[in-house]
Amino acid sequence: MMSKMKAVTLVADWDPRPGFKLGAKDIEGKQTYLGSKVWRNPKLEIREYDIPKPGKGEVLIEVKACGICGSDVHMAQPDDDGYIFYPGLTGFPCILGHELSGVVVEAGPGAIDKRTNKPYKGGEAVTAEEMLWCGECQPCADGWPNHCERLNEIGFNVNGAFAKYIVLPAKYLWSLDPLKERYKGDDLFLAGSLVEPTSVAYNAVIERGGGIRPGDNVVICGGGPIGLAACAILKRHGAARVILSEPSATRAELGRKMGADYVIDPTKVDFAEEVLRLTDGYGASLYLEATGLPTVVYPGIEKAIWEGRTLNSTVVVVARADAKMPVTGEVLQVRRARIIGAQGHSGHGTFPRVIECMATGMDMTPLITKKIKLEEVPENIIMLRTDRKECKITCVMD
Numbered sequence: 118m119m120s121k122m123k124a125v126t127l128v129a130d131w132d133p134r135p136g137f138k139l140g141a142k143d144i145e146g147k148q149t150y151l152g153s154k155v156w157r158n159p160k161l162e163i164r165e166y167d168i169p170k171p172g173k174g175e176v177l178i179e180v181k182a183c184g185i186c187g188s189d190v191h192m193a194q195p196d197d198d199g200y201i202f203y204p205g206l207t208g209f210p211c212i213l214g215h216e217l218s219g220v221v222v223e224a225g226p227g228a229i230d231k232r233t234n235k236p237y238k239g240g241e242a243v244t245a246e247e248m249l250w251c252g253e254c255q256p257c258a259d260g261w262p263n264h265c266e267r268l269n270e271i272g273f274n275v276n277g278a279f280a281k282y283i284v285l286p287a288k289y290l291w292s293l294d295p296l297k298e299r300y301k302g303d304d305l306f307l308a309g310s311l312v313e314p315t316s317v318a319y320n321a322v323i324e325r326g327g328g329i330r331p332g333d334n335v336v337i338c339g340g341g342p343i344g345l346a347a348c349a350i351l352k353r354h355g356a357a358r359v360i361l362s363e364p365s366a367t368r369a370e371l372g373r374k375m376g377a378d379y380v381i382d383p384t385k386v387d388f389a390e391e392v393l394r395l396t397d398g399y400g401a402s403l404y405l406e407a408t409g410l411p412t413v414v415y416p417g418i419e420k421a422i423w424e425g426r427t428l429n430s431t432v433v434v435v436a437r438a439d440a441k442m443p444v445t446g447e448v449l450q451v452r453r454a455r456i457i458g459a460q461g462h463s464g465h466g467t468f469p470r471v472i473e474c475m476a477t478g479m480d481m482t483p484l485i486t487k488k489i490k491l492e493e494v495p496e497n498i499i500m501l502r503t504d505r506k507e508c509k510i511t512c513v514m515d
Contacts, residue, residue: 119168124212124280125494126164127193129156129201142266148208148274152192153439156207157199159192161495166212166276169284171225176237176287178245181306183278184216184485184511185494186314187341187409188437190501192273204439208274213494214512215247215271217278218293218309228287232294242293244309244472245278245285246316247271248463252288263320263461279494279512291468295476303513304482310511311346311481316462316471318346321435323354324467325459326403331355334396336421337377338414339407340368342484342509343435345375347405349479352376360395362388362414365505367486374483388417393425400425409436415443423448430454484509491515 131146133155140150149155171177191202192213201207224237249269250262257265269275277283293309300308321343322328322335329335335356337344340363352359353376361377363369369380381391392400400421408414411434422430434442434456448454462468475481487510489497497510 121165122168122281123163123491124166124276125214125491126162126210126212127159128162128210129159131155132157134200144208148206150206151204152201152207153196153204154200156201156209157195159195159201161193161498163492163495166280168282171223171228171284173225174227174286174288175225175284176221176228176290177223178217178219178243178283178285179222180217180219180278180281180283180514181303182218182310182511182513183214184310184314184342184509185498185501186216189213189272189498191437193498194502204437206268206270206273211272211274212276212278212280213272214277214279215273216310216313217283218242218244218306218312219278219283222282224287230287230290230292232292237287242297242305242309243290244293244312244468245271245291246289246463246468247313248461249275249286249289250463260464263463279491281514291472293472295472299476307485307511307513308475308482311484311509312468312471312475313462314342314509315346315350315475315481316467317435318343319350319471320462320467321433321459322347322351322403322405324465325457326405326431326433329354329356329402332357333402334358334360334399334427335403335405336360336362336392336401336418337405337407338362338418339405339409339436340365340372341407344405344407345372345484345508346481347407348372348376349481350474351403353474353479358396360392360401367506368508371483371486371508383417389420389424392421396425398426400427400430402427402430404430404432406432406434407436409438410440411438411442412440419445419448422452422454428453432456433459435459485511487511488513
C-alpha cells in the first residue's frame with residue numbers, strides 16, 4: 118500500500134465578525150460551533166497526507182465513494198463579506214467529505230463489527246455515521262447522540278473522506294451486507310454512500326417529525342437530496358399525497374421518480390393555494406423545510422396551515438440557515454401546529470433502518486446524477502453554488 122494520499126482540503130481564515138464571543142466548546146483559532154460568524158476567505162486545495170493508521174477500536178477504510186453535500190458547498194462558499202455560509206460546527210483546515218462508503222483494510226485492537234459482534238478482519242463493506250458522539254455526556258445518555266456535548270463531525274472539524282483512506286472508530290460504522298443482494302460491484306458503494314444523507318431525512322421526518330399515519334398528506338419544500346430522500350421515505354411510510362415544492366424541472370422529474378405524487382413550482386403558482394387545491398382544502402400533516410430559505414418558504418407553509426383544515430400539522434426544519442423564520446404564534450396556537458428542528462441522523466437505530474429499507478426496495482441511487490474523480494471535487498463544489506441541474510454528485514475513487 119502506498120504511504121501518501123491526496124485529499125480535498127478546505128482552508129479558511131479565523132477572522133471573527135464584530136461582537137463574536139467564544140463559546141464553551143469553541144477553540145480559539147481552530148474550531149467554532151458558529152462557522153458563518155468566524156471563518157473567512159475559504160479556499161479548496163488538494164493536499165498530500167500520510168495514510169493514517171488505526172489505533173485501538175479504530176479501522177482503516179479504503180474509501181470507494183463519497184457524495185458532495187450541501188454543507189460542503191456552503192462551507193466553501195463566501196458571502197459578500199467573505200464569510201462562509203455554513204452556520205455550524207467547523208474547524209479548518211479539514212479534509213471535506215462525509216457521505217462515504219468503503220472497505221475495511223485494517224483494524225486496530227478491539228475494533229468490533231456490530232453486525233457480527235466479532236473483530237473486523239478486513240474486506241468488510243461499510244458506511245459510517247458523520248456525527249462522532251462521545252457516548253458519555255447527558256444528551257448521549259438520554260439517547261440523543263446527534264446532540265452530543267462533545268460532538269465532532271467527519272469532514273467539518275475532523276478529516277473526512279474526500280481521500281483514498283480514512284480512519285474511524287468502529288462504533289460509527291455500519292455493515293453494507295444487507296445491500297449485497299440488490300446492489301453489485303460499484304453500485305454497492307454508490308448505494309452505501311447514500312445511507313448518510315437518507316438517514317438525515319429519516320431522522321427529520323420520522324424521528325423528529327414523529328412520522329405520519331398512513332393516509333396523511335405531506336409537503337416537501339426543496340428537491341435537494343434530503344428533500345428527495347424524504348419523498349421516498351414518506352411514500353413508503355404510507356403518505357396519501359407526497360407534494361414536492363421545487364422550481365428546477367430536472368429535480369422535479371427526479372422527485373416524481375422518488376415518490377412525489379405532485380410537484381409544485383413555487384415561482385409560477387401560489388404555493389399555499391396549490392397545496393390546498395391538491396388536498397381538497399385540507400393541507401398537510403407534515404411540512405419539511407429543506408431549502409435553507411426559511412424567510413422565503415415559511416410564509417407559504419404558514420398560510421397553508423392557517424387556511425387548511427388539517428389540525429396538528431408539524432413543520433420540520435432540516436436545512437441549515439442563519440436566517441430567522443417569520444413565525445406568527447397565533448397560527449401555531451389556533452391550528453395546534455408545531456415547528457420542530459432536526460439535526461443530523463445518529464441515534465434510535467436510524468442507520469440500520471435506512472439500510473434495511475434500501476435493501477428491501479427503497480432505491481436511493483437515482484439521486485446520483487453525476488460521478489466524478491477526486492481531483493474534480495473542488496470544481497464541482499464551486500459549480501453547485503449556482504448550478505442546480507445535478508442532484509447528488511458523487512466522487513468515485515480509483
